[in-house]
Amino acid sequence: xxxxxLERGIKVDLIYLDPPFFTGKIQKSNWQPGAMEVxxxxxxxxxxxxxIIGAPTWxxxxxxxxxxxxxxxxxxxxxxELCKRVLxxxxxxxxxxxxxxxxxxxxxxxxxxxxxxxxxxxxxQRSLGxxxxxxxxxxxxxxxxxxxxxxxxxxxxxxxxxxxxxxxxFSQIEEETGRKFTHRQLEQPQNIGSRGETRIIQGxxxxxxxxxxxxxxxxxxxxxxxxxxxxxxxxGRPRYKLYADEYKGRKLGSLWTDIPHLSSGSKExxxxxxxxxxxxLERVIKISSNxxxxxxxxxxxxxxxxxxxxxxxxxWIGIDINPDACEVMTKRFEDYFQITPELHLRNVxxxxxxxPSQFEIWVNEFYQARKxxxxxxxxxxxxxxxPIQTKTFKVKYDVVSSxxxxxxxxxxxxxxxxxxxxxSKEGFAESAMARVFQIKENExxxxxxxxxxxxxx
Ligand SMILES: C[S@@+](CC[C@H](N)C(=O)[O-])C[C@H]1O[C@@H](n2cnc3c(N)ncnc32)[C@H](O)[C@@H]1O
Numbered sequence: 087x088x089x090x091x092l093e094r095g096i097k098v099d100l101i102y103l104d105p106p107f108f109t110g111k112i113q114k115s116n117w118q119p120g121a122m123e124v125x126x127x128x129x130x131x132x133x134x135x136x137x138i139i140g141a142p143t144w145x146x147x148x149x150x151x152x153x154x155x156x157x158x159x160x161x162x163x164x165x166x167e168l169c170k171r172v173l174x175x176x177x178x179x180x181x182x183x184x185x186x187x188x189x190x191x192x193x194x195x196x197x198x199x200x201x202x203x204x205x206x207x208x209x210x211q212r213s214l215g216x217x218x219x220x221x222x223x224x225x226x227x228x229x230x231x232x233x234x235x236x237x238x239x240x241x242x243x244x245x246x247x248x249x250x251x252x253x254x255x256f257s258q259i260e261e262e263t264g265r266k267f268t269h270r271q272l273e274q275p276q277n278i279g280s281r282g283e284t285r286i287i288q289g290x291x292x293x294x295x296x297x298x299x300x301x302x303x304x305x306x307x308x309x310x311x312x313x314x315x316x317x318x319x320x321x322g323r324p325r326y327k328l329y330a331d332e333y334k335g336r337k338l339g340s341l342w343t344d345i346p347h348l349s350s351g352s353k354e355x356x357x358x359x360x361x362x363x364x365x366x367l368e369r370v371i372k373i374s375s376n377x378x379x380x381x382x383x384x385x386x387x388x389x390x391x392x393x394x395x396x397x398x399x400x401x402w403i404g405i406d407i408n409p410d411a412c413e414v415m416t417k418r419f420e421d422y423f424q425i426t427p428e429l430h431l432r433n434v435x436x437x438x439x440x441x442p443s444q445f446e447i448w449v450n451e452f453y454q455a456r457k458x459x460x461x462x463x464x465x466x467x468x469x470x471x472x473p474i475q476t477k478t479f480k481v482k483y484d485v486v487s488s489x490x491x492x493x494x495x496x497x498x499x500x501x502x503x504x505x506x507x508x509x510s511k512e513g514f515a516e517s518a519m520a521r522v523f524q525i526k527e528n529e530x531x532x533x534x535x536x537x538x539x540x541x542x543x
Contacts, residue, residue: 087165087384087405090430091172094454098403099239099379101169102370102391104182104362108158142197148190159187163194165384170198172382173234178205178374181230182362188228199232206231210366211343229370243373244335245344256330262314266330269317272299273324287316287324300326338373345369356414358388367394375400389415396423409436437538438511446476449509452541463492464499468507471500477510483517486533490525506533513537 091098141149141160149156169179179199183191196204208229215223247255256266277297284293285302288309300308308315308326317325345365348355354364367390375381377399383391386404388411395402396419404427406412412429419427430451440448446465450457455466455474466474473493477485486508493503508514514535522533 087168087172091382091403092168096172096380097174097177098172098382099174099177100371100375100381100400101173101177101179102182102367102381102383103165103169103180103385104360104383104387104391105162105165105385107184108155108187142193144193155187159190159194162187162191163198166194166198169382169384170234175235176238178231178233178238180208180370180374181232183228183230185224185226185228188230192228192230195230195232199234203232203234203236204230205233205238206340208340208342210345211341212347231374239374239376239379241373241376243338243369245338246335247333252330252333256328256333260314260327267317267327269325269327272316272326273297274299285324290324292324338369342366342369356388356418358411358414361388362390364390364394364397367391368398371395371398371400386415387411389418392427393418393422407433409433434538434542437542440478440511442476442478445478445509445511449474449476449541453507458496458498462496463488464496467498470505472505472507473499473503474507474509477508478512479510480512480515481508481510481518481535482515483521486518486521486525489533490529490531493531503531506531507536508533509536509538509541511538 090096141156141163145156145159145163148159166179166181173179181191181195192204192207208231210227210229211225212227213223213225215225252266256268258267258269259265260267273294273296275296277299280298280301281294281296283298284291285298285300285305286292287305315327317327319325345363348361348363355361371381371391371394375395375398378401380401380403381391381395382403382405383389384405386392386406387408389404392402392404392415404415406415416427416429419425437445437448446457449455450466453466453468453472453474455468457466458464463475464473465476468474473489473496475485475489475492489506489508493499493506494501508518514537518535522535525531525533
């Protein structure tokens with residue numbers, strides 16, 4: 087996220103994160119449900135040496151009793167800070183949590199995004215309960231919806247009612263047309279300004295003691311559009327009709343009970359243990375973005391959020407550390423849209439498998455460098471004009487020396503060269519480091535030696 091978005095100045099409109107959950111167990115296999123969870127070993131890495139600096143006091147205190155869990159929270163917090171930096175000012179972020187860490191993560195979100203920017207805690211009912219739990223089934227997840235500012239994209243959504251609910255709500259039938267309807271007040275006390283005024287409705291002069299919801303002009307326009315719009319009560323008071331066939335649905339609130347979890351037989355299922363339903367992500371994306379916007383999922387798993395974004399004509403970026411997840415996600419895109427997503431590998435094991443020309447392409451893509459033609463011993467040149475050499479074996483003294491000669495007289499390298507990069511898959515011998523030191527002393531040229539691990543750090 088830091089390299090591909092932040093350093094390149096790419097900002098996104100919407101972020102959805104469904105991070106791995108903390109279990110505290112040591113995970114053994116990659117493709118078990120556990121792979122979606124952060125292990126104790128991983129969490130120690132997250133706390134690391136720098137983790138505790140800058141962490142809120144409560145988190146440091148929690149770290150005394152539950153160090154592994156605190157380091158997990160700290161790790162997610164660092165990710166969220168990066169998210170804030172890549173989010174546009176008008177952007178929104180949804181953090182999807184289960185009940186194990188939700189309350190702590192909300193405090194972290196408050197800390198990073200500001201409690202005033204909490205728009206809602208969405209409760210998603212993900213199961214009807216299995217009735218197998220010893221005490222109480224966990225049937226819900228929380229999605230914390232924050233924005234960066236008060237001015238944000240928000241597209242109102244509506245929840246469809248069931249036929250039974252619709253029949254109950256729109257219980258009357260218009261004789262003239264057969265349309266189902268219900269009725270609402272035309273007179274109401276909050277319209278105090280028109281209290282005592284008279285309206286002429288279908289030829290009748292009606293004075294109100296309360297106040298009118300509609301002006302005379304609006305009443306006339308409504309009646310011109312639909313002569314049956316007014317409903318008269320048995321006491322002769324006018325109301326207006328709402329029709330079932332024009333009803334968009336119930337305004338969406340924070341309780342989402344209408345999106346079921348994926349059943350084992352669902353067509354959407356890709357065999358990915360923590361896969362979320364597309365309908366859930368489609369709703370999030372529709373609320374908080376517009377077509378053409380950029381959606382980011384920094385823990386994209388088998389790609390539900392980015393599949394939903396693609397369906398809704400949004401641009402998208404998905405990140406996942408697990409090559410198996412990327413494989414499932416790629417297959418999903420091929421099946422749904424007949425496109426193979428562009429993969430930017432940021433996984434050391436995968437990068438170690440690249441052949442020399444693939445490694446060269448990967449390093450150049452990382453630095454946004456271009457290969458010069460003719461190359462004359464220089465594999466890439468960064469936008470700043472720094473030459474790059476890539477090697478898939480352990481680099482020794484002689485490689486550094488000949489690279490120096492290549493860059494000093496290269497027609498495409500701005501002279502005098504001041505800075506250069508050698509990237510090696512297998513690292514550097516001490517003789518290479520000694521040569522780099524000599525070159526700096528004698529020629530004033532800094533040669534940076536990097537491995538894939540350094541670049542991915
Ligand atoms: C809960 S799953 C996401 C599921 C996803 N929402 C879906 O519908 O498929 C969490 C994902 O985070 C990934 N992950 C774990 N640590 C990560 C990291 N440091 N960077 C990126 N992804 C990571 C895991 O590989 C896993 O696929």
